[in-house]
Amino acid sequence: MRSEGHVRFIRISTRLQAGIAGALAGAVLLWIGVLGWALLSTVLGLHDQSSLLGREAAVASAESRVAKYRANLQTIAADLQKRQDFIEKVVQGSIGPIPDSLPRGTVSDSSGEAARTVRKISMVLPGATGLARVEQRQLAFVERLTRFADTRAAQATSAIRKVGLSPDMVARNDRAAQGGPLIRLATGPGLAIDPRFARLGASLVRMSLLDNGLARIPNTLPANLDYISSGFGYRADPFDGGAAFHAGLDFKGPLGAPIYAAAAGTVSFTGVRQGYGNCVEITHGNGLLTRYAHMSRIAARMGEVVKPGAVIGAIGSTGRSTGPHLHFEVRISDRPVNPRPFLEAPLPKPPLAKANNDVQQEAGARRPASRRG
Template identity: 60%
Template sequence: MKNIAAGRAIARLRSWFPDREFFMRSEGQVRFIKISSRTQMIAAGAATAFVLVWALSMATMALSSYLSAHDRASLLHREAKVATAESRVNAYRDDLGKVKDDLNRRQDFIEKTVQAHMGDLPKDGKAGETVSDSTSEAAATVKKVSLELPEAAALAAIEARQLTFIEGLTRIADRRAAAAEAKLASLGVNPQMALAAMDDRAAQGGPLIPMATAADGSIDPRFQRFGLSLARMEALERSVAGLPQVLPASLEYISSGFGFRANPFTGGGGEFHPGLDFKGPYGAPIYAAAPGVVSFVGQRSGYGNCVEIDHGNGLVTRYAHMSGFRTVQGKPVIAGEVIGLIGSTGRSTGPHLHFEVRINDRPVNPRPFLEAAPHVFEKVGSAPASNSAR
């Protein structure tokens, strides 16, 4: 089979290159030149080999030129990248002053905004305060950075401003918390009940979103202390906001005060009156004295139609002798919201509102609570007290 295939290939080549004869005429003579098939094939092979060698050499030269050009381009690219990085570093160093100025302007904005809403922040501590004072430490840090890394001195100074600012915020939060705590204590409300709510982790949840002041996830103790001080201030001030500070009825006059009084029905003997009586027309509105949740709507012995509002921390206000209800049990109310109408139900000699403040189910004088609202009792001082309504 191989011999047959080879024979066929040779026959085909010979068909491409048949014996050829050429004649030439010169000076009246004719010459014949014969080129055999074998000679033509040898010549064709030599020509093909020459073309292949030439093409291969040209391809090699082209590839070498390409690789050389690629290497030069790569080198130039790397040089350009190095030059660009160095120029950016130099530009950043040259522009560090602008970065410092921008940070200072932002800090100025923050401090002025806080000052507008909270007043001047205290820079010096008071006796008994436990807020840290980083002034000396920050000054030493700025000095050391200035010596060892002069270009970062401005950033160290801004960091010192931040620490002074956060410590000032912590001091004012602590002082506001102390003022709220003193106010609660002066009214007989235990501040620890408000603070206990901070440690109550029942009914809490949500996604975990850690807060940190460093890239490694840690938090500076001064910032952590600030967060705790804010939480304490908020809990105490929220309790103060829940104190009765709104008149529960339009003030005509107080017809009976808190404490000892004569029997309103007989005029003799004596009895303890656990609240304040606000005389008013039948059907006049009665208002919630503070925000809270309505805990009772109904009748109580001696009180007639009665509404009670729970303000948290053991504090409850009671509104009695109503002619009608305008709220329901379990409803959250805001200070000044209408909850009922003045009447004379229960043990009463005429239309009025009996208003009580109770702490842990013990009645206390409502007047100090209401006096916390500015000018709330201006009319009371000029109005004569009466025992006409109890």
């Protein structure tokens, strides 16, 4: 600095320069932070406002929907009628046609009370008459479906008893293998639902358990053949002529003819057994087992789940055999029983297994098993 002919010098140390620069940088950063916070607050405010508008729009939409319900009860009732039509068609398409005439003693009949309810609602709240009629129709359908399930369960119970098995044991064995997450059908105090729906659920469960048991009872002819060449019980041994016990039925047939599973089950043995030759065994549950022997070819695999009428092998003459035939046994708790009552019993076919009926007919399930050579 020059002043009156004199020169003076002002020296600024490095430390002071760094301090001044740091202060300026801090001021700039503070300024940027304030601007950023103001901008962020503006954006958040706009977002909150947008969310509030969205919630208000949703509330307005729901309120308008309620208003539409109030103003168009007949339209809503017509829509529910169409849904009920759809539900009934789906149910009947799954289990088959439900007869109009069913025993009424198995479940309550709410038709009279439902009709009185419709009349009262018609007088008190005419606009809700259509909805009351939909409810009346639903209750009638639920009770009709319950009677159908009870009727089928009774038929299955009778058929299972005819072949010497216990229906309760069949149902218990199926029920023993169940599980899954708990999903309530009703919530709130008491967790209660209309008893008519609970009754329907119980009836459908029992019908399903017994129908599954029926599918595992040997009722399909194991071979599409002309006659039985040897029956169950004591006979003259075909090799030495002495008295012997025959533990099954012999179906004579051509070499290589198909052999069918007599019922649904799991293949528990494939291979060679002494005296039986090539052999397949199928376990059906409830202590039931079927054995197919003297095969020329085995077409089943260990652990395979088979349906009635599934091809499991071919007729042959392996093992202790005098010619091509199928030796067929039914065993309960490993004790041989006469297969005839099983094959000849007129068991009702489960409604949920329509596809199996075609297989069983192809396998000769409806052919008489009593012809002898």
